[in-house]
Amino acid sequence: MSSKVVLITGTSSGIGLAAAVAAAQAGWLTVATLRDTGRADALRKAAAEAGVELDIRQLDVTDEASVAAAIDGVIADHGRLDAVINNAGAGHLGTLENESVAEVRKVMEVNFFGVLHVSKAALPHLRASGGRLITVTSVGGVIGQPFNEAYCAAKFAVEGYMESLAPVAAKLGVSVSVVEPGAVATEFVNNLGLDLESEVAAAGPYAEPLQVYVDRTISQFLNGAQTPDEAAESVLxxxxxxxxxxxxxxxxWARDFVGTKLADLDGSAVLGLTGTWVG
Structure with a gap:
């Protein structure tokens, strides 16, 4: 009961996995959650190699009952909750004319409402501990990116929500932060579950700009991406x-990229930059 307790979502791979191990190494009692505990082998292996223990639990951020059960279980077993790291999310590639509004809603459900489900359930306990609410967003939560309309909309929403919540939460003793990665060499891109060649072939009038965007993005991830461990240092x-x-x-790179938007009052600098991403 003496160790501070942190709950992290989306720890099966990537930043979430690295952050869970790093938090445990820093002395936190780390509750590492994931939607499917059958995918926890890499997490367990990383913890064993680092010589740390993790409390691995199931939590589906889109299921309010699952969220409530996980938070209640942490309080029942550990007596406190000092921090939450909202890391779970899902990528999405598409553009408005070629996708349904239902698909966009699904992206929002995971990347925005999932964050709210966890944060709302955790806040009473974070108030009690004077704790921290940390959300891994993206540079895509600051700058809209071609063929990422739905994903960026969700991340913009998270950033706006947390920026609005931060002063209110601070009055009650809870610190709110967002962490903005750029390209990170994780399973995130692979987890899109897309056949990119088929996506381009089916894109109709958008095929040429989509191909340019895909080629640029793959090159960026192959040649300029951070490792998950490097990104997790900022989470820690x-x-x-x-x-x-x-x-x-x-x-x-992320600081420079985000800085472009924050200094761009009329939007011309951002659109001049991202316009080159599609040819």
Whole structure:
């Protein structure tokens, strides 16, 4: 009961896995959650190699009953909750004319409403502990990116929600931060579950700009991506720093990229940049 307790969502791979191991190494009692505990082998292996123990539990961020059960279980077993790291999310590639509104809603359900489900359930306990609410968003939560309309909309929504919540939560003793990675060499892209060649072939009038975008993005992930461990260092900073900033980028590239938007009053700099991504 003496260790601080952090719950992390989406820990089967990538940043979530690395953050769970890093938090445990930093002395936190780490509750590592994932939608399907059958996919926890990599997480268990990483913890064993690091010589740390994790409390691995099931949590589906889109299922309010699953969220409530997980949070209640942590309080019942550990007596407290000092931090939550909302990391679970899902990528999406598409553009408005070629996808249904139902598909867009599904992206919002995972990437936005999932964050709200977990945060709402955790807040009473974070108030009690004077804790921290940390959400892994994306540079795509600041700059809209071609063929990522739904994904960026969800991440924009998360950033707006948390930026609005932060001063309110601070009055009640809860620190709120968002962590903004750029390209990270994780399973995230693979987890899109897309046959990119088929996607381009079926894109109709959007085929040429989509192919240019796909080629650029694959090159970026292959040649300029951070490792999950590097990105997780920023998550750990948000968890452990005396007074973490609200907005934390995970690399100099991400800081420069986000800075373009924050200094761009009329949008011309951003659209001049992202326009080159589609030819």
């Amino acid at each position: 900073h948000a968890l452990t720093a005396a007074r973490p900033a609200f907005r934390i980028q995970t690399s100099q």
